[in-house]
Amino acid sequence: MRDTVPAGPNAEGQAEAVLARFRLEVYERRHPRTDATVEQLLERHLADAKLGFKTKKNYRSQADKHIIPFIGRQKVRAIDADVTDSFYSELRRCRDHCDRQPRTDHRTDRAHDCDERCRPHACEPLSESSILYIHQILSGAFRRAVRLKWVTINPIDFAEPPSPPKPRPRPPSVEDAAAIVNEAWKDPDWGALIWLTMVAGNRRGELCGIRWSHVDLERGVIHVQRAIGQYGKETWEKDTKNEDDRRIVLDPETIMVLSEHRARCDQRARELGTRLARDAFMFSRDPLGATHLKPDSVTQRYSRLVARLGIDTSIHKLRTYNATELLSAGVDIRTVAGRHGHGGGGATTGRHYSAWVSEADQRAAGTVTPRMPARPRIADLPPKVEFDPKHPFEKLAIELRDRIYAGTLVMGLPIPSVKEIGRQNGVSPSTAQRAVQLLSEWGLVRVEPGRPTLVAPRSAETSAVGDPESPVGQPAQIIVEAEAIELEVRRLGATVASLHTQASPGDTKSLHRLLVGAVKRHGSKPGEIDDFELIVRRPGDNAILTTYVALAP
DSSP states (O other): OOOOOSSSSSSSHHHHHHHHHHHHHHHHHSSSSSOBBBHHHHOOOHHHHHOHHHHHHHHHIIIIIIIIIHTSSSGGGGGGGHHHHHHHHHHHTTTOOOOOOOOOOOOOOOSOOOOOTEEEEEOOOOOOHHHHHHHHHHHHHHHHHHHHTSSSSOOOGGSSOOOOOOOOOOOOOOOHHHHHHHTTSSSSHHHHHHHHHHHHOOOOOHHHHHHGGETTTTEEEEEEEEEEEEEEEEEEEEEEEOOEEEEEOOOOHHHHHHHOOOHHHHHHHHHTTSOOOOTBBSSOOSTTSSSSHHHHHHHHHHHHHHHHHTTTOHHHHHHHHHHHOOOOOOOOHHHHOOOOOOOOGHHHHHHHHHHHHHHHHHHHTTGGGGGGOOEEOOOOOOOOOOOOOOOOHHHHHHHHHHHHHHSSSSSSOOOHHHHHHHHTTTOOHHHHHHHHHHHTTTTTTEEOOOSSSEEEEEEEEGOOTTTTTTOOOOOBBBEEEEEEEEHHHHHTTTTEEEEEEETTTOOHHHOOOOOOOOOOHHHGGGGGGGGEEEEEOTOOOEEEEEOOOOOOO
16 A cells, blocks of 8 residues: 655655554454445445436346355455456356356246257356446445445456447448338338337337327427336336436428327327327327337337348337438537437437448538639659668658658648658658658759748749650649639738739749738748748638748748
8 A cells, every 4th residue: 555645844744644544444454344245235235326217127137146146145345356357257257157067058947848949058158248237236336335434445446347348330221211111101100100210319218208298299399308117017107318308309291290190199089089188198009198108019019020121120220320310411419419318418429429420520521622722733743763772861762752642742832841851750850851852853842942842843834744755853743824813911810911913822932922022011021931821712702722831941
């Protein structure tokens, strides 16, 4: 046990206090205040913890099946990282906790005649997600033990839990979704439920809990505030998963679907000589909407539907389908998270649907490209100079050459400085300088004192465009055409001048000359040119064609 006390006038007293605390923890570890077992701790935890009904049932099931049979009789004080790691290893060995002796797994515990369903036992590991769930149960129970002073530290904090499983949403394809909803429309009420699940992304419990009083068809809004929970055959009405009320705006087609569904419900009530109650459930097997659907029944009916179609999916995947379609259409992630009731301001949505967020992001990036100015037409590069590099500067030159041919170093724009090239590649500036000089000899860059080194920057008067007879030493060129442009001169981000002229946005030589003139007119010295930048636009268009920055000589 270690701790460090910072230096100071009270350091000695603080160190004595830390030592006393260490001694107390060691004493309590050896002489705990309780002989409680893990099973007793779990009973206390399940009795005192504020858990939902279904969560408490699940905790009880996991404790009875996995935790208590193994470590339930052990003293709470005896649990440490070694015990928990061994426990997790056993769970990974066999989910049924067999004794490694041959046996038969019978299809039922009741008296029966064995058939092909009664098979020899084969060990199967408990899933990593289930082990993580058990880890969370134990962690919560031992946190309570610390508060109760049964133990001084939480030993589960030192255990190695399984990694959370990676989300793998597999929504149905558009074709499968269309087949599913078309099959569902054979029963109009069932079709309305499937349609709403696809377009609103509700959880199945939320669908079962929607009442007509929660729906405003005139404004096209559903207020999701309640849900139906189910464990076994028992059902109950409860808050939504994250206990949040949310409103989902509906599109006109969905409003029409729900209006027709409401008309059918009203018709059934009139046939019974009564009216539909205001708080009747939207989806119900009762003609008056007095009872809700059971979530498990919805799941089972949906499973039978997709089985008939030969589609491998679940009803929860319709919620996934809604999220992925929204994200793929470019809807921002916070809006999707709000419609789905995800907490964390979109963190949960991003974690589960990162692939579709990336896809939407790529499409968003693609919308910028059509607004970009046309790139200057670049003549063919000289043929590559092939040789066997022996010295470090030659190897670096080959690497830079390949970056030019790959387009990573863009023609007409500066390459990194010699110091930056040396830093990036772990070589001295002199080695980087010799590599750049070799690129210049190959005609791939232009080196001029006091100016940035540009990639293939020579203009039309130095060589013929695309001349196949041009020797290796002749540089490629950029074809530039003058046009009317607007220039905005900025110094340290502030606009200092504007002018109109005829020039090519891709002609760096002309842009440099214009920037130098603007700097002189501003009254600044040539050495201050790196404080300035030139913003190039077409007349009447706010889109920036290019931004030119020059380095001071």
